[in-house]
Amino acid sequence: TIILVGVDTGAVFQCDIGITTHGLIRYPAHVSAVRGITWNPFHEKVFATCSVDWTLKIWVQKNLTPMIILELGRSVAGVTWAPYSSTIIVAASDEGRVHVYDLVK
Numbered sequence: 001t002i003i004l005v006g007v008d009t010g011a012v013f014q015c016d017i018g019i020t021t022h023g024l025i026r027y028p029a030h031v032s033a034v035r036g037i038t039w040n041p042f043h044e045k046v047f048a049t050c051s052v053d054w055t056l057k058i059w060v061q062k063n064l065t066p067m068i069i070l071e072l073g074r075s076v077a078g079v080t081w082a083p084y085s086s087t088i089i090v091a092a093s094d095e096g097r098v099h100v101y102d103l104v105k
Contacts, residue, residue, distance in 0.1 A: 001016070001017050001018060002014060002015070002016050002017075002061075003015050003017065004037045004039075004047060005037075006029070006030075006033075006034025006035070006036070006037050006049060006051075007033075007034060008033040008034075009033075010028075010029055010030035010031050010032050010033065010034060010051060010053065011026055011027065011028060011029060011030075011034075012026075012027040012029040012030075012034060012037060012049055012059075013025070013026055013027075014026075014027065014061070014062075025062060025064075027049075027059065027064055028064065029049050029051070029057060029059075029066075030049065030051035030052075030053045030055060030057070031051075031053045032051050032052040032053040033051060033052050034049055034050070034051050035050050035051055035052060035075075035076055035077055035078060035079075036048075036049065036050045036076070036077075036078045036079040036080075037049050037079075038079055038080050038081055039081075040081050040086060041081055041083065041086075042081075042085075042086035043086055045060055045061040045062075046058065046059065046060055046067075047059050047061065048079050048081065048089055049079070050076035050077075050078065050079040050091055051075075051076060052075040052076070052094075053075075054071055054072050054073060054074055054075060054076065055069055055070065055071055055072065055076065056069075056072060056076055056079055056089070056091050056099075056101075057069050057070070058070075058089070058103065068103060070091075070099075070101060072091060072093060072099055074093045074094060074095055074097070075093060075094040076091050076092070076093060076094075077091075077092045077093060077094050078091065078092045079091045079092075085102075087102055087103040087104045088101070088102050088103070089101050089103065
């Protein structure tokens with residue numbers, strides 16, 4: 001079982017709780033606090049993170065560089081994948097704006 005944890009320093013830690021040694025990976029994800037992490041329901045190795053640093057990032061598991069970086073221009077409060085598509089992701093800003101992205105467009 002793999003879990004992801006975001007922290008106030010901007011890092012995201014991946015932990016395989018079935019491995020007792022060398023089971024921790026640190027992603028240098030953001031420069032400010034991580035607000036949300038979500039696995040892609042269609043691709044088990046893909047996840048997204050968001051932060052108060054105004055960015056939403058798409059990652060492939062074990063790759064320490066994000067696959068996609070989206071700048072929202074404001075602090076990002078949360079993120080989730082659309083339940084019907086592997087490429088549509090939704091983020092909410094602190095101001096209450098909702099941002100919908102289709103990653104193939």
